[in-house]
Amino acid sequence: MESYSDAIVGVPGEGLNVEQRKRLTIGVELVAKPKLLLFLDEPTSGLDSQTAWSILCLIKKLSKAGQAIMCTIHQPSAMLFSQFDNMLLLKSGGEVVYFGEIGKDAEKLIGYFERNGSLKCSENANPAEWMLEAIGATPGSHPDQDYHQIWLQSPEHAATIAELERLEKDLLTKPELQVENRRSSYASSMWVQYVQVTKRVFQQYWRSPDYIWAKIVLVLTSKLFNGFTFFRASNTLQGMQNQMFAIFMFTASFATLIEQMLPHFVAQRELYEARERPSKTFSWFAFITAQITVEIPWMILTGTFAFFCFYYPIGFQNNAELTHDAHERGFLFWLFTIEFFIFASTLGQACISGLEQQQNAADLAVFLYAFTMIFCGVLVSKDKLPGFWIFMYRVSPFTYWIAGVMNTALGDTPVECSKAELLPFMPFGNVTCGEYMAPYMKVAGGYLVDPTSKVECQFCKMSNTNAYLGSMNALDLTRWQNFGIFWVYNVVNIAMTIFLYWFVRVPKKDGNILLHPARWFSFWKKNENVSSDVLVSKLESDDSA
Template identity: 50%
Template sequence: MLVNGAQSDTSFQRKTGYVQQQDVHLSTCSVRESLEFSALLRQPSDVPREDKLAHVEEVIRLLEMEEYADAIVGIPGEGLNIEQRRRLTIGIELAAKPELLLFLDEPTSGLDSQTSWTICQLLKRLAHSGQAILCTIHQPSAILFQQFDNLLLLAKGGKTVYFGEIGQNSATLIRYLETNGGTQCPPGANPAVWMLEEIGAAPGSDTTVDWPRVWRDSPEHQSVRAKLQKLRESRTTIGVTPHMHTLRQPSNRAYASSFLQQWWLVQKRIAAQYWRSPSYIYSKVCLTVGSSLFIGFSFYNAPNTIQGLQNQMYAVMMLLSMFGQLSEQIMPQFIDQRDVYEARERPSKMYDWKVLMLSNLAIEIFWNTLMAVVAYFCWYYPIGLYQNATSTHEVAPRGCLMFLFIWAFMMFTSTFTHTLIAGMDSADSASSVGNICYMLCMTFCGILVKKSSLPGFWIFMYYVSPFTWLASGLLSTGVANAEIECAPNEYVRFLPPAGQSCGSYMASYISLSGGYLVDPHNTEHCQFCPLSNTNDYLSTVNIRLEDRWRKFALVLVYIVFNAVAALAVYKLVRMPRRSKV
């Protein structure tokens, strides 16, 4: 395709405006913010910011949107009405100040007659102000048809039937069709409907005239070709100087803005989207606070008995069970951004796809950090895990590491969720896959089923599961290096052999297996606790405190891997592939 006599380059999409048939907008942005976003990203980078914003105000005035310029777009049925949304769709393209053309795909489709007339009058004002407009329209009324200056009429198969002026009351078009074999246009008929019937494009109509051939042999066609050749020669004469080529070279970039500017503007918009989505914020806070408090007070001040240690382990596993709910909250936020990007912003070369992914990953860092703080205080302290570090005077360092593990869990959930939703159309499908992955990770993490009890084939899942390192890191940091005191019903009671004390009888067993006696010197009633230290309990599930920082580093590796995988999945699944020439 030639543009101004030259082959189109990578900047063509950015230099043209395309108004889609559907009005796709981010519901949390205001009208002015939507226009400014388009202007700042799509106008050339050498244009001052003040000039871009001034152009936005001019667009608002031109489209008569002053009354609702600061209104939130909202969803269809709430917020802007149909006409206002269509004006905004047109305005977003005008804010980009397209250098070449403004394309519109059936701008009156789905609108009532009054709104259609208003939109056509708006397009006419834009044309009179110097904006080149190319518009497709389907079966317009006679009065709307008269608003257009020139017509490209296509038959089935995309073959040209007519290209030229419509004329006053469609006189030029009617004269051409009647002269070349068409029937006479009835008085009062809609010329748009009549011409479709004449060329056999209307439902139930047929024609015996080969209109594409008639056009190729017509004087009008020769006149158009001569005019195009003249324009091409004029363009070649004017536009080949080295100076002009040098000036045009920087504008041939695919994107008008730098990567850093794209990221900053997109990040600001996503931050506003999250802040203006109270349902997301409330649900995330309520889930984190409610679940953490429920777990914390269900195992309030869990003692270091055998059952108490089981309760502390269950508290850790229940904290990890928030994965599914946290994941389902993130997906709709991302889908809203992705739908707008893929429908309008990617085709118009507004910003890079990597900016979309990185911005969505980055915004979750703030919310995950905030939720980690909330979960830390609502979960860690009510259970009393901090008390296990008092004997070794490590309350502060182990408390900090516990917070880091909770934060890492939140970040893993977020990045893994983005990996899932990056390649799937619906949140339901991604959520189903996520729940399956969660069940596998939880089953093979070595807590519910010990590593030694796993079938040989499934041992690899123990090492692959990120919850192996998360759960063991949380347990070792929260439970290790504390004394165990069995509850009365947990002691093993027995009678020692005659002539031996409890201590002498159990000495060899305790040296091998651990545990302690309540009264080693007793010779009649022995009470034995199978565990004496929480480290003995952790060793039964292959957990050691010395590995806590290594496990935290492994979780960070999973987070980075998920982030890279999210970008790779989106690139492979969602990005259109370049056609091979």
């Protein structure tokens, strides 16, 4: 079992020697929780004597622990042959020649054949080779009698039949066997499955540095490029616009993050559905929840890198210092950052969970991303959206994410217009600029460079960043409300991932074709020229069969 838990990571069998592969195969069969019998087909084939002995010792240890094992073996050595308790010997044509105990040093087996007229077994002979020669199974040997007929007329055969009849009667009279966790098809609880599968996927990620480094390099390069493109953006009118577009461009890595993740998810799914699900190694729920869980820590790590590469080059910390809440704003901006990365991961998993091809899932995720970004209030403000599409503004997850991030980065800080953005004019009458503009500024806001001047007034139409945020409806909710609402979308993504995988890809016991969309689609593709009525009747007849 230790070999199984270690070797299953990555491609099955890759990097393992022959003995480890044999142990891995046995471990997989044991995890499948065999109720009555573990069947092993030539477990020592292709092994040297020492390795074969090691495998037989493992099998013997399992049998002593109470596991019934049936094993086929081809011409074992005397040492290996001595490890078996009972033997079923067949000759050409599948006819039984002997069935029963082997005995210590094969004394019962040898006694049976010698008693029935076979050649004597010398002290140095290998009983396994001797018995094959006795029944004529080795090249050049010819039996002088029919050992199958001898077996049918032997007292050993009569005793075997009597024992089988006794077992059958006992089985009918005994109460049904009480099995712990009877309703479960798996050897362990759901929690144990989840923990072990999660641990395994963590190991797989750790042993796939190309995926982790690609993710980190993508984040470092894209966020540094974005951050230094708008390096130290000031709170001028153009500076606020630059900060807004920097936040908008922050989400541009969404598609690449998903396309990096999908191949690993598909590879894990193919391995599970081809080998681990049929053998009932663990449940589909443990598989899908482990995939979701393991992505989150890596997204938190890469999101943290993105925060440092983006937040400080642009200078958002300067805005926070002006409002004397640098720690809270920095922490909340970091939370928004990792929240976005987790959203990218969970949305990608939701798209691929119900689809076969990763490219189709990537296209769907990018389409959803583009569709929601169009209506998030940046490209087109809420007030300018056509009436029909206003619902998309409220449904789009990025409406709340961008509003929350912009409020955290820019909110409640003073605006300082550049010289090019100041509006110069002459006041009428013998009044100061402040007295002249007071009624207008009371309604529309803004500030004057020199309110006491009577010669030339220089006016900036905004005095606080909240005026700019208000024009984009970024103040409709508080920062923490936007943060909480965006988390709801992450939870919905996770729920959809689990539901779609169950609905589309998990085999159902119910014969209803509506619960088999993947099978229905495959069946329809093979019969696309058949009418729908005939198609349904064919599929239902297959289910009933």
